[in-house]
Amino acid sequence: MRVIWSLVLVGALAAIAFAGSRAGGEAVFAVAVPYLALATFLVGLSARVIGWARSPVPFRIPTSCGQQRSLPWIRSSRLDNPSTGLGAAGRVLLEALAFRSLFRNTRAELREGGRLSYAADKWLWAAALAFHYSFLTILLRHLRFFAEPVPGFVALLQGLDGCFRVGVPTFYVSSVLLVVAAGFLLGRRLLDPKLRYLSLPADYVPLVLLLAIAASGLLLRHVYKTDLLAVKDLAVGLVTFRPVVPEGVGGLFYVHIFLVSSLFAYLPFSKLVHAAGIFLSPTRNLANDNRRRRHVNPWNPPIVGHTYAEWEADFHDKLVAAGLPLDKE
């Protein structure tokens, strides 16, 4: 049921772009909307990150996922239970770049003779990794529209990405991976009852939106081939702040660019901020050196417990009877 909302929403967005551009709103969709979206993205994301950063970290609460650093002859786990800032940085990077925690999902299997073997249960990890990296590749590949001359690494990436040379123009590996991975992630939410139960409309929107973006992009490249030169003029115009409204790029192109703009504008207000959140997560980005170095809480409240003197007064007679030493006779 909740997926319907996202389908309706994304469909409506596409329809607006298509109809709007047909009705003479090309300038709006080609120039105003991307600028607005980018501004929303930048301002929104900064506001979000600043908002997080404004709340202090009163306590040092890393989740330790390996042996602590204690006695020098016991091997400690430097990345999963870092004892230094550098180790913690490594842990966050491993998390951000390789999705370390998702990789931890092992599954035990009972073998002949009651032996146990541990197999990787890494579907989620693999799909998430494929999804994010193909998305990154596609983003970088699009830089070829925005820069003239095309930077060397973009050309290289493009070459690698299209190395299979299937179809004319060639299909990119990343496009296929993105669609497959996003499809897997969406399918998982729809077919696994426990995920269906916990998924919100906000969980379907990004996936449906991305799939729609990918679909429109693939159509533009392989079916309704658009005028790439006109697109490049637009892109270069946008980044040089001398925007031109391209001619003859068709409604589908406007759908594509509008959906991309929507994604960027939506990001800071949605769960997609997890991209930034991982770097600020106190269970991951702090070293587990609690007893080695004192962590300071900026708002440490002046709380005093039941003092010894009060306690001694409370139990004076009993302390005397038990022969325990007193501070006050």
Added chain:
Amino acid sequence: MRLLERVRERRQALADRWGDLVLSTYPPETASFLRTERDPFRNPVGTTIRREIGALAEGLLTGADAAALEGPLDAIVKIRAVQALSPAQAIGFVLLFKQALGEVVGESAGTGSGDAAARELADLDELHGRVDALTLAACDRYVACRERIFDIRARAATARTYALLKRAGLLSEVEAEGAAAAPGAEGRP
């Protein structure tokens, strides 16, 4: 014994179906996880139920005696006796065997006329009789489990925590009046 033989040939299908039915008594969001996750340590409920249902199905078909079925029965009832299930729900999983059986042998079994049908009906009666006996055994196991829970409660509340204190002296509670009470005793249910 034609029907029994037919069922024995399909005992795996029968056990699988029975297991599915039992696991479907859990909330649907969880049931599929319980049905599909094969790691015995990640999914103790699902894998235990499936394993022991298999043993019970085998026992029902071969007419094993009650003692032989006690282990598998206990393993399942033990789990269901602590879960959020009514006694009937906790024990009733046994009766789901009849539904699985019906689905596996076909609804028409034992409904025709003539000698063959009569023999089928007798087989069916025999099997159903064993299921009824197993259901009663499940009642016994259920009550035993609940009794053990109350035993554990009673022991935890008295002997374990208080043996030493009784020996050594009295407790002082915050503003306690009268006899010392176990933690929690003052908060009424």
Added chain:
Amino acid sequence: MTEKTQQELVQIDYAPPARDWMDPRIDFVARRGSWSYPGAAKNLRYLGFPNPRDWSPEDADWKLPPNWQQIIHDGLAERLGKYRSLKVFLDTCVRCGACADKCHFFLGSGDPKNMPVLRAELLRSVYRKDFTTAGRILGSIAGARELTPEVLKEWFYYFFQCTECRRCSVFCPYGIDTAEITMIARELLNLVGLNINWVIEPVANCDRTGNHLGIQPHTFKDNVDFLVDELADVTGVRVEPSINRKGAELLFVVPSADYFADPGIYTFMGYLLLFHYLGLDYTLSAYASEGGNFGLFTSHDTIKRLNYKIYHEARRLKVKWLLGGECGHMWRVMHQYMDTMNGPADFLEAPVSPVTGTRFEHAASTKMVHICEFTADLIRNGKLKLDKTRNDHRRVTFHDSCNPARAMGILEEPRIVLNAACNHVFEMPENTIREQTFCCGGGAGLGNDENLEMRLRGGLPRANAVRWVHEKHGVNLMACICAIDRATLTALVEYWVPEVGISGVHELLGNALVMPGEKPRTTDLRGLPLAGMEGVADV
């Protein structure tokens, strides 16, 4: 009744209805055995906590203050400004489901709201409604919910159904820690007078008498003396612990269960033997007579209030450093909170083992060392004479307790001690130990009797792994380094694997430690005959 309709009845009866999670309805009467009794008014009054009254979750009216919604709203706003963890954890969850099957309560109960992500969503949905634009405008489409009495009741039910074990946090790609969410949610519940007696009574007792059970100083001394007598019976050696002695080198702090509850007392005997063996200059305190801190299950302010006495007493007794016994949540507090809350401990000295001269650099600031770290160092330096065969009647497995494993990472030290003291040690399956360890099901104040069914559900994944090593290796004892474990696991195995007992690590060390001047031992510290001594021991 024909057979077919009978089958239909069975089927209809058992398939539970599918319901949206946002629509809460907890029937507390039907769910007896899975919630804890509310905090008694006298305890709240003593502590100065809000809204002390006589109430029951089964009542329709929970006697909340009239402006309770505002109180919780303001409380949440305040905490969003104080804790980055809360803000980040509420904003970043993508509901990927990686945590879903990691919670022991989910695995044992099958209740989908025990999936960690949904437990957090209970709070997150209210946060969205009150603090995000999308939630305010779009409501339930954006996953936002009004804080109704039903939602609040659901909070009480499920936030007192989380043991703050942090297992989900290990698997979360953003490190979202449900323990942190639960801690804050419990703070909010406390603001309107919703808490459980098993937590709040120990808190009140601990504040006044120094320990959870309300043991007064003379009783504390009697208990210690009693254990000294018991030790003399078993070993022929009379140990001489001191209490509240000024000028000792170190103050030894233990969870109170170690000196009054079975089987914690045997662990305590192990400590006493070890210290006597070493001739350690230490003192116990009848004032700082609780290492545990149920403030952790109440609010951050309460943690600080109860933890205050540790450094306060160390300063008064003029000791050099602190040594801590085997306890899980105590060590979460000592390791992650104490120095920040009540430090700096600049009146103490950086801990150095008087036996080996080892400087415990990793505790240089907090000045508190875990007994397993201390003993592992002794073993490494060959300072202990151990007779492992005195544990040959035990086939042992080790349960990593949640907090030491996931809020500290003390994984090897207890294993070093265990392997030095026992010949037969076996590990449980690897996805049930170390940082992936399963909770006992009774942490965070849930280890009470009225909640036993829930504990047995939550403890099933742990018990299931114990059963595995029991069947495969004949394991008959599970050692752990947590006082809550020693109490709750005992009930747990009694139900699921009655062939297995529970002990502390230093109990087994005490069995193996060859004391100068001891009499030939025929029994272990529990009075059970040693292997080969079955006929000799006068049990």
